[in-house]
Amino acid sequence: xxxxxxxxxxxxxxxxxxxxxxxxxxxxxxxxxxxxxxxxxxxxxxxxxxxxxxxxxxxxxxxxxxxxxxxxxxxxxxxxxxxxxxxxxxxxxxxxxxxxxxxxxxxxxxxxxxxxxxxxxxxxxxxxxxxxxxxxxxxxxxxxxxxxxxxxxxxxxxxxxxxxxxxxxxxxxxxxxxxxxxxxxxxxxxxxxxxxxxxxxxxxxxxxxxxxxxxxxxxxxxxxxxxxxxxxxxxxxxxxxxxxxxxxxxxxxxxxxxxxxxxx
Amino acid sequence: xxxxxxxxxxxxxxxxxxxxxxxxxxxxxxxxxxxxxxxxxxxxxxxxxxxxxxxxxxxxxxxxxxxxxxxxxxxxxxxxxxxxxxxxxxxxxxxxxxxxxxxxxxxxxxxxxxxxxxxxxxxxxxxxxxxxxxxxxxxxxxxxxxxxxxxxxxxxxxxxxxxxxxxxxxxxxxxxxxxxxxxxxxxxxxxxxxxxxxxxxxxxxxxxxxxxxxxxxxxxxxxxxxxxxxxxxxxxxxxxxxxxxxxxxxxxxxxxxxxxxxxxxxxxxxxxxxxxxxxxxxxxxxxxxxxxxxxxxxxxxxxxxxx
Numbered sequence: 001x002x003x004x005x006x007x008x009x010x011x012x013x014x015x016x017x018x019x020x021x022x023x024x025x026x027x028x029x030x031x032x033x034x035x036x037x038x039x040x041x042x043x044x045x046x047x048x049x050x051x052x053x054x055x056x057x058x059x060x061x062x063x064x065x066x067x068x069x070x071x072x073x074x075x076x077x078x079x080x081x082x083x084x085x086x087x088x089x090x091x092x093x094x095x096x097x098x099x100x101x102x103x104x105x106x107x108x109x110x111x112x113x114x115x116x117x118x119x120x121x122x123x124x125x126x127x128x129x130x131x132x133x134x135x136x137x138x139x140x141x142x143x144x145x146x147x148x149x150x151x152x153x154x155x156x157x158x159x160x161x162x163x164x165x166x167x168x169x170x171x172x173x174x175x176x177x178x179x180x181x182x183x184x185x186x187x188x189x190x191x192x193x194x195x196x197x198x199x200x201x202x203x204x205x206x207x208x209x210x211x212x213x214x215x216x217x218x219x220x221x222x223x224x225x226x227x228x229x230x231x232x233x234x235x236x237x238x239x240x241x242x243x244x245x246x247x248x249x250x251x252x253x254x255x256x257x258x259x260x261x262x263x264x
Numbered sequence: 265x266x267x268x269x270x271x272x273x274x275x276x277x278x279x280x281x282x283x284x285x286x287x288x289x290x291x292x293x294x295x296x297x298x299x300x301x302x303x304x305x306x307x308x309x310x311x312x313x314x315x316x317x318x319x320x321x322x323x324x325x326x327x328x329x330x331x332x333x334x335x336x337x338x339x340x341x342x343x344x345x346x347x348x349x350x351x352x353x354x355x356x357x358x359x360x361x362x363x364x365x366x367x368x369x370x371x372x373x374x375x376x377x378x379x380x381x382x383x384x385x386x387x388x389x390x391x392x393x394x395x396x397x398x399x400x401x402x403x404x405x406x407x408x409x410x411x412x413x414x415x416x417x418x419x420x421x422x423x424x425x426x427x428x429x430x431x432x433x434x435x436x437x438x439x440x441x442x443x444x445x446x447x448x449x450x451x452x453x454x455x456x457x458x459x460x461x462x463x464x465x466x467x468x469x470x471x472x473x474x475x476x477x478x479x480x481x482x483x484x485x486x487x488x489x490x491x492x493x494x495x496x497x498x499x500x501x502x503x504x505x506x507x508x509x510x511x512x513x514x515x516x517x518x519x520x521x522x523x524x525x526x527x528x529x530x531x532x533x534x535x536x537x538x539x540x541x542x543x544x545x546x547x548x549x550x551x552x553x554x555x556x557x558x559x560x561x562x563x564x565x566x567x568x569x570x571x
Contacts, residue, residue, distance in 0.1 A: 011341075016371045023368065024359040100355035106321055107349035107417075108372035109341045264282065264322060 005256050009111035017110065017118025018125065025126070036083075036130035040075050040137050047071050047198065060200055060225070061233070072143040073224035074197040076152055079134050080127045080159035081217055085188060087123035088167035089180050095119075096171065102262060116258050120164045120251070127160030128153060138228075145230035152227050159220045162243050165250040166216075172257030191217035196225075216246055269296035271333075272424050272455045273318060278327035280313045280479075287313040289479035290327070295424075300456040302470035304463075306565050310479040311459040312352065315426055318457065319349050331424065345373060348417030352428040354409045356401045362388070362412060363397045366419055373420040380419075387415040391445065407438025414445065425449065427458040431465060443468060463557040473557075477565045487557055495559035496530040500541050503549040512541065521563065530555060 025032055048068035058070045095101040102115050135152050138144055144152075170183045194204070195217035201209050212218050219239035226236050273295040280288035288310040295301045303311045316322040317329060320340035329336045331343045357365050363384060370380040388394040391411035393404075401409065410430065417425060430446070431439040439462075446469055450456060460466050466473055467487040475482045475490075483490060496519060502509055505527040513520050518541075519530040529541060542552050 013372070013374070016368075016374075019371060020357075020368050023364065027359075099358055100351075100353050101357055103321075103351060103353070104355040104357070104369075104416075105372060107319055107344065107347075107351065108369065108420075109345045109374070110372050111341070 004259070005252050006111070006113055006259070007252060007255065009113040010117050011111070011114055013110055014114040014118040014121065017105065017115050018122045021119070021122040022125070032126075032129070033133060036079060036133040037137060039079070040072070040134050043075050044068060044072065044138070044141070044143075058200060059202075061231070065229075069143055069229075070200075070225075071198060072138045072141075073228040074195075074221050076131055076134055076138070076156070076228075077159065077195075077217060077220040077224045078192060078197065079130050080156045080220060081163045081188070081191065083127040083130045084123040084160035084162075084164035085167040087126050088120060088164040089171055089183075090177065092119050092123075092168065093171050093174070093177050093180070096262070097177070106262075112259055112262060113255055116168060116255055120161060120168055120254065123164030123167065124157050124160030127164070128156045131156035144228045148227050148230035150227075152224060155220070155223055155227065158240070158243050158247070162216055162220075162246045162250070165247055165254050168254040169250060169257055172254060172261045191215050196221050216243065219243055269298065271295070272297050272299075272331065273457065274328075274330045274333075275314075275318070276328040278314065278317060278329055279325045280310070280317060280322065281325045286479050288317070288324075291476070291479070291481050293474055293481065293484070295455060295457055297455055298450075298453045299472065300450055300458065300470045302466040302473045303457070303459040303476060304461065304466055304473055304561060305459075305476035306461065309476040309565075311476060312428055313479075314476075315428055315457060315459060319347060319426055320344060345420065346422060347424045347426060348420060348422035349426045350410075350413050350417045350428060350430055352432070354406075354413055356409060356412060356416070358400070358402050360401065361398050362393060362401055362404070365401060365412065366416055369416050370419045375420065383419060383421070387418055390418075391415045392441075405438075407434050407441060410434060410438065410442060411445070414442070418449075422454070424455045424457065427456065429459055429461070431460070431462065439465070463561060467557045475561060475564055482564045483560075490560050491555050491557055494563055495555035496532050497555055498531050499553050499555050499559060500529045500531070500546070501551040501553070502527045502529070502541075502545060503551075506545070509541065509545045512545065521567075523567070528559070530559070 048071065052067035055067045057064045058067055060070060102112070105115050106112060132153055135144065135149065139146065139149060170180060174180060194201070194208070194212050195215050196212065197217070201212045201218065204212060219242045222235060223239050226232055271294050273293070275294070276292050277290050278288055278292065279286070279290050291314065293301075303314060305311050313322065317324045317336070318331060320336050320343060324336075332346060334343055336343060357368065360368060366384040366387060367380055370384065375383070385394065388397055391414060393408060393412060393415070396404065396408070401412065404412065414430070431442050434442065443465070446456065450469070456469070458469065471486065472484070473487055473490060474484045483494070485493070504525050509527060510522070513527070513529055521528045542550065546552075
């Protein structure tokens with residue numbers, strides 16, 4: 001009974017949880033801003049300048065584009081994934097387990113479901129902020145086609161929800177904080193490498209291409225590239241559907257595993 | 265007179281099972297408006313499980329539980345908006361300052377910004393922390409942290425305050441600071457439900473006590489009545505009692521406990537024979553004292569260690 005799904009327990013009050021996290025975030029906003037500001041510069045220097053002399057140009061959807069233009073959208077997608085996933089794993093775990101913040105919240109009119117929704121929406125918000133800063137940087141470098149590129153912002157919220165929800169499920173399941181290494185090794189790192197991020201998935205053998213196209217980051221990278229290049233295809237619609245379905249399916253799972261973990 | 269006051273909490277045959285273990289085993293109790301009710305019991309007696317059900321943190325296995333006349337199962341959100349809870353752990357938000365801890369909590373209760381500020385400052389004054397308003401909570405002492413937890417529980421002007429071991433781990437000064445504030449709140453008519461295993465705390469703060477063990481209620485009553493019924497008025501403790509004392513006590517059928525190196529004999533005020541023990545068998549290895557709640561507690565729950 002205690003592990004049942006209580007989706008109706010979600011109220012607008014989840015915004016209060018979001019607000020609490022925003023308050024803490026704003027305290028160290030400079031640090032929070034610096035990472036997405038300089039990280040793309042590091043990557044673009046290493047890969048764009050260093051590697052592109054080896055690689056030259058890349059074939060993408062029948063077009064030849066520079067390697068820097070190829071990886072810039074991937075960096076945006078990776079930022080969405082990292083910001084929300086890490087927020088809803090390590091940071092949420094610390095609040096839940098070490099700081100007992102959720103326990104305290106549950107003495108107020110907030111439900112556990114409000115808290116989890118607030119945490120996930122917060123993770124997605126962090127993804128939007130980081131992606132926005134990064135978008136400004138890569139846009140400034142002329143790697144984004146505007147105004148289509150602005151679609152990256154709503155996309156980062158969607159991507160943030162998807163990976164944050166995934167992270168929250170692990171938070172509900174891991175026995176200790178060190179155990180997050182496992183999902184990172186099994187899911188996050190392979191996605192970081194094989195989702196058409198640093199090389200087109202067409203370079204992979206057929207079976208691996210199929211596997212890759214099942215990964216959420218592959219779709220997020222594709223969407224980012226679509227928006228950055230300003231060229232929509234029929235795949236765009238399917239990739240968005242994929243991300244939305246992922247959120248719709250995983251969100252109730254996150255609620256159930258967290259309820260099972262915290263309510264006894 | 266107790267019966268005329270409205271009931272703030274009404275629990276009937278409340279049960280909480282964890283798998284096959286029965287943490288709360290069918291207890292019924294009530295708390296009247298303006299009353300302070302204490303739940304006493306050794307570790308694992310079911311105190312915390314009970315109050316967690318009262319504030320809707322942990323769902324009950326069976327039974328009926330109403331707070332302010334509302335069913336906790338369906339009206340938990342309304343109930344929680346009218347109560348204040350100090351949990352056992354000091355779960356202040358370490359990422360926030362003293363003032364922000366109150367401010368953020370007020371938002372959870374949907375209290376308006378302006379009102380929050382006034383109320384938070386007033387509460388900081390009440391707990392004597394108005395000068396530490398902008399400090400991080402990690403810089404506070406144990407006693408201050410506990411007082412801030414209390415202030416946070418009062419941010420919504422609750423009608424019922426629930427305290428889970430409010431002074432555990434505090435030094436005597438900090439405990440008395442805490443008690444004074446709780447007494448002030450009580451004088452203002454706040455209803456309080458508290459758990460503790462400090463007998464002095466229970467007898468000082470609570471009008472009525474429930475002693476629990478193994479998920480059941482053992483006894484219930486006013487502190488003084490419980491002492492009189494279960495431990496008498498006076499107690500003589502005889503250290504290393506000789507055979508003569510033991511025989512005397514047995515012959516006169518005194519209420520007593522025999523420990524390894526100590527005999528504890530309970531007597532009534534008017535008991536003249538009881539005085540004889542003091543005169544006849546006690547030279548320097550005796551302590552004569554008033555009966556306390558601790559005697560009642562140990563007599564009812566036993567002296568074995570609970571771990």
